Amino acid sequence: MSVDKATVAKIASLARIRMDDAALERMVPELNGILRWVEQLGEVDVAGIAPMAAVIPGTLRLREDVVDADPLTGGGKQADVLANAPAAEHGFFGVPKVIE
């Protein structure tokens, strides 16, 4: 399988990365080179093999169902959460107006 400029434009849009025509043109052969190379995986006989889910089998733990089980990531952290926001407004994350 190979990608053309329109496909790369579609992928870039899905990935929310703005790319102009020149950037798209540049990316087409690079992505095709990589995709052609990974295609060799098709040769591998994977009959009966389950896709790997975890390298080290384990069970997912549940934390204790209490408020602020971990004080670092619990509630009451508004100032910390907003500290690095590009536009913190009135205790919220500010974003451009959304009208649909």
Next chain:
Amino acid sequence: MTDLTADLTSLGVKEIRDGVARGDFTAREVAEAFNAAVAEAAALNAFIVTTPDHALAAADKVDADRAAGKELGSMAGVPIGMKDLFATYGIQTTAASHILEGFLPRYESTVSSKLWDAGAGMLGKLNLDQFAMGSSNETSYFGNVTSPWRKAGSNAAMSPGGSSGGSSAAVAARIAPAATGTDTGGSIRQPAAFTGICGIKPTYGRCSRWGIVAFASSLDQAGPMARSVEDCAIMLGAMAGFDPKDATSLDMPVPDWEAALNSDLRGKKVGIPREYRMEGTDQAILDSWEQGKAWLKDAGAEIVDVSLPHTKYALPAYYIVAPAEASSNLARYDGVRYGLRELPDGSGLQDMYAATRAAGFGDEVKRRILIGTYVLSAGFYDAYYTQAQKVRALVARDFERAFAECDVILAPTTPTASFPLGSMTDDPLTMYLNDVFAVPASLAGLPAMSVPATLNPDGLPLGLQIVGRPFDEQGVLNAGLAIEQRAGFTARPEKWW
């Protein structure tokens, strides 16, 4: 530089820790010596920010604790470099990207806080490939790191490897006795090999990923980089341990790797994977591999041939799995919660996302996000991603079968020595191939280490890689120690910076 300063900066982790404990010198003297060495070495571009005050404050605490007769930690008085992928409270953490420039974490990564608890201090945040994506340290927004090593008779700037290139350059240049690294597909081992130092990636889950900027979560693993196997054992002990904040953290005790180091390999079997004899591998690398076998045999081990039949498919599988996870992990950079925001005039929310990510990510990061987005997209998911995860299972099964016949595996770390900066950037694929020997152990989550073996005819370091069974960091370190004792690698780069 005074003689005392030069002497102190040539010391490793154990020598510093033990010297401080004995009172041969103070932790403050050590921190001052390394702070000065860091300040002199700007030409290497190994650090994105330096934190001399952090190193001094940690040192003063160690000196005060010692004076008060308190018990000192396993890294007491050792100032280290911190790869700029670990979140450090109030200190800029960028992953070498523009999108995180100016980000000041309000929390500390588990690994770094464990190191501070053990008495270490921080010299600064080390440069790396952007979001740890790269094998030459040429994708950083903050410029390339230059290796302290040069080819004999040449002044060309060489690659320190990547992604932990700031870490490898700093430790090799003696401006840090040790540094943290992270390894997703070779990012500790390959730079260690390129710069003549040691580095170990432990079993997946040994070190908490909490507070490490995520690249590919099923592969990312932190580990130490230092100039001796013993220093790596000490530092890994300080970094590892169960962390409830990381869902994939291993809930098992951390062995005392330092105390159990033992280079007597009698009764051990060392596997030599025949599929690692690949075309395009330097003759000097193949020779060092032969030498490595002889060293381990001399240490008492039996050498056996093993087969890892899916080796050649590991790298292409990695270049589906890792970008797929990266495309998902890096979706968080949206210009809303932290980091860069680009808001062109009159643009809406979607335009802001796209403009922010266009301006904030470098070319290699964009390339991998696009590949990842593509292989996860409707209609292609099974052909690419599911197939790659099945191949990954086969790569892991290969190792499982090989470890029925041997205790550790010996292989080269890289197919080539370091190369000049700028010489491999035309084709992304050529660069990817430098991790061909490192990636299989990453896909299988196994502990793996690089130890310096020798210099090639150009005077550049070559590393040997040891891969072990899950949780058997001790077996890896012990084989590494056996090589270290026999290789007698004492070469160091001549100071030009």
